[in-house]
Amino acid sequence: MARLSPHKTLSSLSLISQPRHLIRSSGNGAAQAFSSSCRRPDPDMKDAAIGEQPVEPLTIADIEARRAKAGKLVAPTASYSDSDMFKSPQAFKGPKARRWDHLLTEESKSRQPCMLKQAAKHLKKPGLISLGGGLPSPENFPIERMSFTVPKQLMAAHGSGGKGLPSECVDVEVRKDDVAADRNGGVHDLSIALNYGQAIGQAQLLRWVTEHTELVRAAPRYADWRCALTIGSTGALEQALRMFCDRARGDTLLTEEFSFATALETAAPLGIPVFGIRMDEEGLLPDCLDELLEGWDPAARGGARKPHVLYTVPSGQNPTGATQGAQRRRDIYAVCQKHDVFILEDEPYYFLQMPPYEPPAEEAVGEDGEPLSSDLQHQSIDEFLGGLVPSMLSMDVDGRVMRMDSFSKVVTPGSRVGWITASEQIVERYIRHAEVASQGPSGISQLILYKLVDETWGHEGYLQWLKQLRTEYTNRRNTLLAACDKYLPRHLISWVPPAAGMFLWLKVNHKMHPEAGTKSINEIEEEIYNSCIEKGVLACPGSWFKTEQDQPLTGLYFRTTFAAASEENMAKAIERFGAAVMDSFGNKVERS
Numbered sequence: 001m002a003r004l005s006p007h008k009t010l011s012s013l014s015l016i017s018q019p020r021h022l023i024r025s026s027g028n029g030a031a032q033a034f035s036s037s038c039r040r041p042d043p044d045m046k047d048a049a050i051g052e053q054p055v056e057p058l059t060i061a062d063i064e065a066r067r068a069k070a071g072k073l074v075a076p077t078a079s080y081s082d083s084d085m086f087k088s089p090q091a092f093k094g095p096k097a098r099r100w101d102h103l104l105t106e107e108s109k110s111r112q113p114c115m116l117k118q119a120a121k122h123l124k125k126p127g128l129i130s131l132g133g134g135l136p137s138p139e140n141f142p143i144e145r146m147s148f149t150v151p152k153q154l155m156a157a158h159g160s161g162g163k164g165l166p167s168e169c170v171d172v173e174v175r176k177d178d179v180a181a182d183r184n185g186g187v188h189d190l191s192i193a194l195n196y197g198q199a200i201g202q203a204q205l206l207r208w209v210t211e212h213t214e215l216v217r218a219a220p221r222y223a224d225w226r227c228a229l230t231i232g233s234t235g236a237l238e239q240a241l242r243m244f245c246d247r248a249r250g251d252t253l254l255t256e257e258f259s260f261a262t263a264l265e266t267a268a269p270l271g272i273p274v275f276g277i278r279m280d281e282e283g284l285l286p287d288c289l290d291e292l293l294e295g296w297d298p299a300a301r302g303g304a305r306k307p308h309v310l311y312t313v314p315s316g317q318n319p320t321g322a323t324q325g326a327q328r329r330r331d332i333y334a335v336c337q338k339h340d341v342f343i344l345e346d347e348p349y350y351f352l353q354m355p356p357y358e359p360p361a362e363e364a365v366g367e368d369g370e371p372l373s374s375d376l377q378h379q380s381i382d383e384f385l386g387g388l389v390p391s392m393l394s395m396d397v398d399g400r401v402m403r404m405d406s407f408s409k410v411v412t413p414g415s416r417v418g419w420i421t422a423s424e425q426i427v428e429r430y431i432r433h434a435e436v437a438s439q440g441p442s443g444i445s446q447l448i449l450y451k452l453v454d455e456t457w458g459h460e461g462y463l464q465w466l467k468q469l470r471t472e473y474t475n476r477r478n479t480l481l482a483a484c485d486k487y488l489p490r491h492l493i494s495w496v497p498p499a500a501g502m503f504l505w506l507k508v509n510h511k512m513h514p515e516a517g518t519k520s521i522n523e524i525e526e527e528i529y530n531s532c533i534e535k536g537v538l539a540c541p542g543s544w545f546k547t548e549q550d551q552p553l554t555g556l557y558f559r560t561t562f563a564a565a566s567e568e569n570m571a572k573a574i575e576r577f578g579a580a581v582m583d584s585f586g587n588k589v590e591r592s
C-alpha cells in the first residue's frame with residue numbers, strides 16, 4: 001500500500017480563524033457587483049456558543065493509530081457500516097442532536113427499512129449459506145481485473161491551463177478476489193464493488209469520509225453525527241428536499257437571491273416555491289434572512305408556509321462566487337436557530353478557497369520572490385486547513401445542518417460520488433430514501449475513489465492534492481481577473497474577486513445603457529448574450545440563476561468561470577465579452 005507517512009505537526013494546529021482575505025474590502029468599487037439595502041451584521045458581534053472548535057483536533061497520526069488498533073477492515077459484500085464505527089472517541093462527546101420530526105415530511109417519516117438490505121447483516125455470519133438476497137455470484141461478473149494510473153502524490157509544476165502531467169504516477173490494480181487472496185491491500189476488491197452494496201455506501205470509503213470530516217474540522221458539535229455516501233450533491237439535494245418539503249403542506253425553500261440553477265430546477269417540479277435572500281460580496285445577508293422570516297405573512301405569499309429550510313452555498317457560491325466569512329456563517333446559523341430553520345449546506349467548492357487577488361502590477365510575492373499563488377504551494381497542511389473558513393456544520397450544536405460534500409470539483413464529477421454529514425436521525429431517513437431511490441452511488445466509482453484517496457494517497461496525500469488544486473484555481477482566477485482588468489471598462493462593469501470556487505460574477509451597469517428607459521434589463525441581457533455568442537464567447541446571463549423567476553431583474557449580471565479555458569483563451573473571451581457589452585451600449589470598441 002502506498003500510504004503516506006503521518007503528518008506530524010497537525011496536532012499543533014490552532015483554532016480555525018477567519019482568513020484575512022475574507023474580511024478585506026475588495027476595493028475598486030468592486031462591491032458594486034452586489035447590491036443590498038439590508039443592514040450589515042456587526043462584525044464585532046460574536047456568539048461564543050456557535051463555532052467553537054475542539055481544543056485537540058484530530059490528527060492523521062490519531063487516525064493511523066486507531067486503524068492500527070482496530071486491525072484490518074473486514075467489510076465483505078453488502079456489509080452494513082456506519083460512521084460510529086470510524087469516529088474518534090472525542091467525536092462522541094457532547095449532547096445528542098435535536099429531533100426533526102416536526103420538519104420532516106410525511107413521505108420521509110413513513111419510510112420503512114428495506115427488508116432485503118437488512119437481511120444482508122447476516123451475511124457475515126461464518127458458515128451461513130445464503131439462499132436469501134438476489135446478489136449474483138461474482139463468478140458471473142465479466143470483469144476480472146481493473147487497473148488505472150494516478151498521480152502518486154502531487155501535480156508537478158501544473159500551471160494554469162493544465163500543462164504537464166504529474167511527474168510521478170503509480171499504477172493501481174484491483175482484482176476480483178483481492179480480499180480472499182490478501183492481495184493489493186486485501187481490504188477491497190471487484191467482487192465487493194461489482195455487487196450490490198448498502199445505500200449508505202461501502203464501508204471502505206465511508207471510513208475514509210468519516211475520518212476526513214473530522215480531520216478537516218468539519219464535524220459538528222453534537223455526538224450523534226454520521227456520514228452517508230451520495231450520488232453527488234445533486235442526488236443529495238433532491239432527496240433532502242423531499243425529506244423536508246411537501247407541496248401539500250405549502251412548504252417553501254429559502255436560498256440566495258441568485259442560486260445554483262440546478263438546485264432551483266430540483267425544487268420547481270416538486271412544487272416548492274423558492275424565495276431569494278439578498279446578498280452582498282460575502283453572500284446571503286443574515287439580517288435580510290431575519291427580516292423575511294420575522295415578517296412572513298402566508299396570506300401575502302399566496303398561502304406559502306413560513307420557510308423552514310435554507311439551501312446555501314457558503315464557499316464560492318454558484319453563480320456569484322461569493323464566500324461567507326466565519327462570522328457571516330455564525331450569523332446565518334443564529335438566525336436559523338431563532339426561526340427553527342434547517343440548513344442544507346452545499347460545499348462543493350469548500351477546499352478551493354483562495355488568497356486575495358492582487359492586480360498583476362503589484363502582485364504579491366512570497367519571501368523567495370515568487371508570486372503569492374506559487375507561494376501557496378509551500379504552505380503546510382496545517383496552514384492550509386487553518387486558513388479555511390470553518391464549515392457551518394462545524395458550528396452546529398443542534399443538528400440543524402446537513403452538509404453536502406462532493407468529489408466532483410476536487411477529484412472528478414463523473415464519479416458521481418459525494419457524501420452528506422448530519423445527525424443520526426437525518427442520515428437514517430436519508431438512507432431509507434436512498435435504499436429505494438438509487439441504492440446509493442456506483443460500486444465501481446466507490447472502489448476507484450477508495451483506492452485513490454485511501455490506499456494510494458492516504459489522508460495527507462489527499463490534503464496535499466486539495467492544496468495543490470487550490471493553487472491551480474488561484475492561478476486560473478488570477479488570469480481571468482487580469483484579463484478583466486485589461487479589457488473591461490470599469491465605468492460599466494464591476495466585479496468582486498472571488499475568494500473561492502470557480503466563478504466570477506460580472507455586473508454591468510444597465511442604467512448607463514442608452515435605451516435604459518425603454519428596454520428592460522432582460523432585453524439588454526439578451527442583446528449582450530447574443531452578441532457574445534456571435535463574437536465567440538459564452539457567458540451565462542444572470543437571469544438564468546435568479547431565484548424568484550417571477551420577479552423582475554434588479555441588476556444586469558453575467559457569470560463567467562475560470563474552470564476550464566486556457567490562459568490565452570480566457571483573455572480572448574474576456575476581450576470579446578467587453579466588446580459585446582460595449583457594442584450593446586452603442587460604443588464600438590477597437591478589436592484586434
Ligand SMILES: Cc1ncc(COP(=O)(O)O)c(C=O)c1O
Binds near residue numbers: 232260406408413417
Ligand atoms: C453549488 C453546486 N452544488 C452542486 C453541484 C453539483 O455537484 P455534484 O456533481 O456533486 O452533483 C454544483 C455543480 O456545478 C454546484 O455548483
